[in-house]
Amino acid sequence: MMKKIENLLKTSYARITTSEEPNEKKWVFSSVHNRAFNYNSSALFEYVKKYHPEIQAFYVMEDPVERKKLQECFGKESIIDTSTMEGIRKVLECKVWFTSTAPPLYGMGFRKKYCIINLWHGVPLKKIGMEQENLGWMTKLYYKYLFADNYEAVVTTSEELIPVMSRSFLVEQERVKVWGQPRNDKLFEKINVREQMQKIFQKEKLPEFDSLLLYAPTFRDDGETRLFPFEEFHGENRGRAVEQLQNFLEKNQCIMCIRMHLYEKEGYEWLKALDRPGSRIRFLNEDRIEDIMEVLVMFDLLITDYSSIYIDYLLLERPILFLPYDREAYLKTRGFNFDYDEVTPGPKPKSYAEFLNSIEGLLYNEMNYVENRKKIERKFNKIQKPCSEDICRMVKMMCIR
Known part of the structure; x- marks a missing residue:
């Protein structure tokens, strides 16, 4: 919060x-907290x-290590540090601002001089923004x-x-593009x-x-994600279950890549030990690939739970498997914008054997999930081709006179 207040005061x-x-x-x-090079x-x-x-x-990057990497790739002048007055002034020189989360600078009345486009970072399967539960009136005012x-x-x-994006971002439907x-x-x-x-x-x-399999569960705000949420993996028979998985991957000539947020946390040493040369079970976290969209196209099957990554993946017309083992608890704490069963076109195994x-x-x-996948793809993915050029054209028409 102090960083945001500092940004607001300096910007003012x-x-x-x-x-x-x-x-x-x-x-x-810009992207997350002006410290990430990711998303749209x-x-x-x-x-x-x-x-x-x-x-x-220009790209905003306050993290010094990441800023140096980006400067080496795109040139020093192209990367802005908004923790400094010089960086803030550079942003104010730009007519058009793109963000995947919040704007790079904090303040009111920017629309009078600037064109700020929120590209966001996924389809809102889960409740986002102002649709989330238990938001206080101060948060709503601040957000608005x-x-x-x-x-x-x-x-x-x-x-x-x-309608969902309009409610979530407190903007008129005409401003949702x-x-x-x-x-x-x-x-x-x-x-x-x-x-x-x-x-x-x-x-x-x-x-x-x-075949390559991607296992990409959702990060949980409350509590840890259970990888392989079957009783065989969480008791004295875990070794046997892991061996069975390895044999299965060997038999089917598959490599399973796991992408999650818990790589450094305790409790998964048994899985981390498998992440070694020659193994068919490997981690694919941000230390190896910062943005999974860079390589999503190479996977033959996706395993997830509530991550909207599966909606992007539908564009590839490939199979998806869902593991919503804590659906009721997750629904209470986060909530969905759509009926989960209706918009998740794939099996939801309840046992390890079924998995x-x-x-x-x-x-x-x-x-027989092909038709279901096509139906959900039509519902959520109108854009069936590369869109960056079209966005540039639309922004020039909207923002540049």
């Missing part, structure tokens, strides 16, 4: 002492840098005046989601899977594989 001073009009050919991009903001920033030389594109009133547009992926997600452009690119795997795992000798059988079935005969 910079605005008072700056009389210049922002430059329409300067665009700035990073994808669109890279696109603009590559294909729109007439635009000066510092965020909602400043947005020229909030971006989503289908007309079905316009069905433009798609720049990060999904990666799903339409061809990729050499084996070369990419070798790059990720630093040229380790990988076992031969025909393995479901994977095998999805890989080899799809178990």
